[in-house]
Amino acid sequence: MLDFGNFKARDCGNGVGRRSFLKTASALPFAFGAGYGGIDLEAARKLGDRAKAKSVILLWLWGGPSHLDTFDPKPDAPMEYRGPFGVIPTKTDGLQVTELLPQLAKRSHLYSVIRSMQTTNGGHPGAGTVGLTGFEENPTVHPNFGSIMSKHRGRSGALPPFFYLGQGIPRDLPRRIEGYGGGTLGKAYDPFLVSCSENGKVGIPTLDLLPGMTPNRIHNRRGLMAQLDDTSRKLDGDGVDGWNQAHHAAYGLLTDPKARDSFDLTTESQSTRDAYGQTSFGQSCLLARRLVETGVPYVQVNWSEYVETFTPNGDFGWDTHIYNFELLQDRHCPIFDRAFSALLDDMNSRGLLEDTLVIATGEFGRTPKISNRAAREHHKDCYFSVWAGAGIQPGRVIGESDKRGEHPVTEPITPLMMGTTIAELSGIGARERAEMKVLDGGKVINELL
Amino acid sequence: MNFYSFTRGCFFLLGLITAGFSSAKTPLTTDGSNKRDPIFIDGGATLVYGVDENRDLIRLRQLDLDTLESKPYYESANRHHVEVAFSGDGRYISYTECTGNLTAQFVIKDLQEKKDYFVKHSGRGGTRSPAFAPDNSVVVYAFAEKGPQQLWSVDMEAKNKKQLTQCEGISNWPSFTPNGKTIIFSNTRENNYEIYSMDANGSNEKRLTENTIMDIRPVVSPNGKQIAFTSLRNGFYNVYVMNVDGANVRQVTDSEERDDYPTWHPDGRRLAIVSERKGKFDLYMVEVPSSGKITTKR
Numbered sequence: 001m002l003d004f005g006n007f008k009a010r011d012c013g014n015g016v017g018r019r020s021f022l023k024t025a026s027a028l029p030f031a032f033g034a035g036y037g038g039i040d041l042e043a044a045r046k047l048g049d050r051a052k053a054k055s056v057i058l059l060w061l062w063g064g065p066s067h068l069d070t071f072d073p074k075p076d077a078p079m080e081y082r083g084p085f086g087v088i089p090t091k092t093d094g095l096q097v098t099e100l101l102p103q104l105a106k107r108s109h110l111y112s113v114i115r116s117m118q119t120t121n122g123g124h125p126g127a128g129t130v131g132l133t134g135f136e137e138n139p140t141v142h143p144n145f146g147s148i149m150s151k152h153r154g155r156s157g158a159l160p161p162f163f164y165l166g167q168g169i170p171r172d173l174p175r176r177i178e179g180y181g182g183g184t185l186g187k188a189y190d191p192f193l194v195s196c197s198e199n200g201k202v203g204i205p206t207l208d209l210l211p212g213m214t215p216n217r218i219h220n221r222r223g224l225m226a227q228l229d230d231t232s233r234k235l236d237g238d239g240v241d242g243w244n245q246a247h248h249a250a251y252g253l254l255t256d257p258k259a260r261d262s263f264d265l266t267t268e269s270q271s272t273r274d275a276y277g278q279t280s281f282g283q284s285c286l287l288a289r290r291l292v293e294t295g296v297p298y299v300q301v302n303w304s305e306y307v308e309t310f311t312p313n314g315d316f317g318w319d320t321h322i323y324n325f326e327l328l329q330d331r332h333c334p335i336f337d338r339a340f341s342a343l344l345d346d347m348n349s350r351g352l353l354e355d356t357l358v359i360a361t362g363e364f365g366r367t368p369k370i371s372n373r374a375a376r377e378h379h380k381d382c383y384f385s386v387w388a389g390a391g392i393q394p395g396r397v398i399g400e401s402d403k404r405g406e407h408p409v410t411e412p413i414t415p416l417m418m419g420t421t422i423a424e425l426s427g428i429g430a431r432e433r434a435e436m437k438v439l440d441g442g443k444v445i446n447e448l449l
Numbered sequence: 450m451n452f453y454s455f456t457r458g459c460f461f462l463l464g465l466i467t468a469g470f471s472s473a474k475t476p477l478t479t480d481g482s483n484k485r486d487p488i489f490i491d492g493g494a495t496l497v498y499g500v501d502e503n504r505d506l507i508r509l510r511q512l513d514l515d516t517l518e519s520k521p522y523y524e525s526a527n528r529h530h531v532e533v534a535f536s537g538d539g540r541y542i543s544y545t546e547c548t549g550n551l552t553a554q555f556v557i558k559d560l561q562e563k564k565d566y567f568v569k570h571s572g573r574g575g576t577r578s579p580a581f582a583p584d585n586s587v588v589v590y591a592f593a594e595k596g597p598q599q600l601w602s603v604d605m606e607a608k609n610k611k612q613l614t615q616c617e618g619i620s621n622w623p624s625f626t627p628n629g630k631t632i633i634f635s636n637t638r639e640n641n642y643e644i645y646s647m648d649a650n651g652s653n654e655k656r657l658t659e660n661t662i663m664d665i666r667p668v669v670s671p672n673g674k675q676i677a678f679t680s681l682r683n684g685f686y687n688v689y690v691m692n693v694d695g696a697n698v699r700q701v702t703d704s705e706e707r708d709d710y711p712t713w714h715p716d717g718r719r720l721a722i723v724s725e726r727k728g729k730f731d732l733y734m735v736e737v738p739s740s741g742k743i744t745t746k747r
Binding site (some may be wrong): 086104273276277282372 | 481482483485504550551553572573574575577593594595596597598617618619637638640642643660661662663665681684685705707709721725727728729730
C-alpha cells in the first residue's frame, strides 16, 4: 500500500504557499534524487552486467551498535568490559556471537563478519559521513557509496537508482549526516526517500506537497499532470526549476505500474511478511528486497527514528548511552536478528544473493569498558560489519580485535575500504572511480572475496 | 451468552490451536504491536502493560480481562512510561518516565493521597525494574550510579535511599517474596545473568541458577513458592518456572520466537506473558505446569 504522506491542507490554505513550498523544496533533492543526467546508460548497463553485484543493500545501523554485545563478544575479558550476555556458537569456525542473535547464528554460513573496522570520527554526524562516503568532511563532502553507484549505473526504468528507506536523513540533535547523498557529484545523485511503517505502509514523504493525492488519482495520468502543473503555477520563481525537475521524476515513478507495484508489500505472502517481523525495520528490509528484485542498484535501509526509549523526538537508533543492555536485549537485537535473518533467507531462496551485496554496519562501535551508567559510549577504534551475497566468501571471520575489543590487532579495515569494495564488486573499477574522482586511495578488502 | 463471553470463548478456542507453548494458553490481544512489562491489578481483573503506540511514545494501557477491551492507563500521557509496578494494595504505582534525551525520572505515585514523588540520583543513568515490598515499606529498584548497577531502596516518599547490594556485575529485576523477607533478582557476575536470592537487607545471598546463558526477569509467585523467569537456555527466549530455591525448573513455553515478560496472575496458576508469533507481539495467558519438561543446563 502506498501512502502519499500526511499533507495538511489547513497549513497551506488553497494551495501551496511560497513558505511552505520553499520548506519542502529544500527537501526535494533528497526525495527526487534521480542520478541520470549525462550518463551513458548503455555503457553503464554493460558495466553493471559484468559486475558481481548488480545491486547493493546496506543496512545502516545508525547510532553505533555495540560490537561486544553482538558480533564480537569478549567472554574472557574483565567483568567491567565483557557485558552481561552469554555467547553462542555459529556455523562458522571461530565465530561466536552473543545469545541475542540466535537466528543469525544459525545462518552464519551465509555471511562473513569483519571484526576490525575502524573509523576516524567519534561523533555521529561526522562518523556517519565517513561511514557512508569513506572520507571526513573537510569541508568538501564526498559522495555516498550509493550516489557513486547511482552515477555509474544511471536510471533504468521509472525507479530511481538510489533509495533511502527510513524516516529521512539520519541525524543527531545538532545536525544530519552530511554524507547522505551526492556530495561532490551533485544533488542529482541524492537518494530517493521512502518510509515504511511496521504494517508495511509505504510513504513518499515529499509528496505531502500534493494536496489530495490518493493512490486512485495516480492512475489517472491527466489528473496527476493537472495537479502537478497546478502546484507548479502556485509557486513563484525561486522554486519552479527545482519543482519541474522533481515532479517529472515523481511523475515517472507514480505513473509506472511496475514501479508502483514494487512498493506494494501486500502482494507478498503473509508468511513472508511475518518472517521479517511487524516492525518498521523488518518491513523496510522486505521493501529493500522488492526494490533490488525490480533492478534498483542501491538501497540503504536506515535504522532511523525508530521508537527508542528515552530519546524522544530524536533519531538515535543504536546510540545506547543509557539502557544499552536492556535495549539490545529487549528491542534492538531481537528486531535485527529476525529481520536480517529473514532478508538473508528470502534473498537466498530467490537466488538474489548471487548478484546482490548485503552489508550491515553502523558508523562506529561502543566502548568496551562499561560506563558508570551501566551502558556503553561511542567507540571509533573498533567495530564490526557483516557482508553477504555477490562475490563474498561466506562463513568467514575477517580481522581480529584485541582481548577487550578496544583496537584491531590486524590491519584496520576502514569505511573507505568498504566503499571501494562495494564499488569494485559493483563493476566500478579503478578507472571508473578515477574518472568520477571518487574513493581516491581506497583499497579492496580482498579477504572478503 | 453475551458478546463478551462469546469473544472470550473465541479467544480461548484460538488459544487451544496456537502452537509454540508447552502449556495451554490464551491470547489476550491480537493487534501485534510491540508490548512489554505486563502486570495484574484489581485482583487479576485488569492487566496493565506498555506498548509502542507510535514512533515517539511507549504508553501504558490497561486491558479488562472480562471484555478484553484495552484503553490508555493515563489518557494524557505524552512521555514514555516503562517498567511499571504496583503495590500489593493498589495504593502506589511506580514507573520510569522519559524526561528528554537520555534522561529519565523514577516516579512513585501515591494514588490515595494524589501525590507524586521522584527518586533522585547523581549521574545520568536510568532506573530499572521497581518492586514494592509487600508491606509498602520500600520500593526496590536497580540503578548504576558509579559503575556496577546495584539494587537500591527508597521509602514510599522516595526518601531514605539505601544501596542494598555491593556486588560486581549488573543487578536487575528485584522481586519480593510475599512475606517481604527475601528478594529474588538477576546479576551478571558469572559472565551472564543468573538468578539469586538474598534477604531484604541485602545479606545472605544464594545463587539459584547456573547456566552459560541468561536467566532474567525473575518474578516470585503469589504464594512465594515459585519463580517465573525468562531464559535463553534452549537457544531462544522462553518462559520457565522453578521452585523458589532454584529446584524443579519447568519449561512453560517452547518456541523459536520470543516469549518474555512473565507476570503471575493472583491465582498463582497462570502467567501473562508477551509472545512474539509470526513477527507480532501480543499478550497471552498461559497455564503454569505443576510438572513437565525438566530443562537442561547450558
